[in-house]
Amino acid sequence: LAKTTQPISMDSYEGQEVNITCSHNNIATNDYITWYQQFPSQGPRFIIQGYKTKVTNEVASLFIPADRKSSTLSLPRVSLSDTAVYYCLVGDTGNQGGKLIFGQGTELSVKP
Amino acid sequence: GAVVSQHPSRVICKSGTSVKIECRSLDFQATTMFWYRQFPKQSLMLMATSNEGSKATYEQGVEKDKFLINHASLTLSTLTVTSAHPEDSSFYICSARDPGPFKETQYFGPGTRLLVL
Numbered sequence: 001l002a003k004t005t006q007p008i009s010m011d012s013y014e015g016q017e018v019n020i021t022c023s024h025n026n027i028a029t030n031d032y033i034t035w036y037q038q039f040p041s042q043g044p045r046f047i048i049q050g051y052k053t054k055v056t057n058e059v060a061s062l063f064i065p066a067d068r069k070s071s072t073l074s075l076p077r078v079s080l081s082d083t084a085v086y087y088c089l090v091g092d093t094g095n096q097g098g099k100l101i102f103g104q105g106t107e108l109s110v111k112p
Numbered sequence: 113g114a115v116v117s118q119h120p121s122r123v124i125c126k127s128g129t130s131v132k133i134e135c136r137s138l139d140f141q142a143t144t145m146f147w148y149r150q151f152p153k154q155s156l157m158l159m160a161t162s163n164e165g166s167k168a169t170y171e172q173g174v175e176k177d178k179f180l181i182n183h184a185s186l187t188l189s190t191l192t193v194t195s196a197h198p199e200d201s202s203f204y205i206c207s208a209r210d211p212g213p214f215k216e217t218q219y220f221g222p223g224t225r226l227l228v229l
Contacts, residue, residue, distance in 0.1 A: 034217065043205045043220035044156070087155070098209050099146060100218060102156040
């Protein structure tokens with residue numbers, strides 16, 4: 001399973017755009033990239049998923065370069081409620097049953 | 113997104129007792145569910161993969177006789193912590209893989225806080 005590396009923590013202010021980059025140098029051809037958000041004492045919440053190029057939904061954008069060895073989660077105009085831990089994961093349903101291995105995640109702190 | 117529930121949300125038990133935690137996929141069928149454990153200020157640690165109709169697959173270092181997993185239907189997996197001890201106190205989270213549009217997506221339950229006295 002591909003290992004991911006993210007910054008341990010990031011600070012931001014309300015209204016700013018936040019970009020969290022994740023490295024996954026050993027990503028396999030069939031792997032997708034998925035980002036989750038977790039608040040204390042809650043299960044992770046799905047944010048966005050992609051395979052290549054750019055994906056955008058109502059919450060965030062995900063940028064994936066051509067080599068797919070990294071990805072960047074972009075959160076536009078963050079608010080205090082975006083303070084959480086963000087996890088980047090790579091996985092493939094066809095290999096090892098789709099299990100995901102969590103890295104340390106990025107603790108984002110949004111300040112007023 | 114797909115909804116996964118867990119019950120109970122919180123449980124306190126005495127040392128030596130067994131505790132059962134349920135994980136349900138509410139609006140989809142899941143042939144595969146996963147169980148994680150999370151200690152304070154740490155990431156989620158995968159414990160086992162629960163397969164409907166077959167034995168669970170445990171990660172290295174996880175005692176299968178202590179953490180019993182039963183996936184009897186396409187919407188329910190249970191984790192039983194047998195003879196619980198204080199060191200088993202943790203946040204247990206399940207997830208289910210949705211074979212929908214985002215085939216790689218796992219949806220997580222809200223978690224179960226276990227405190228063993």
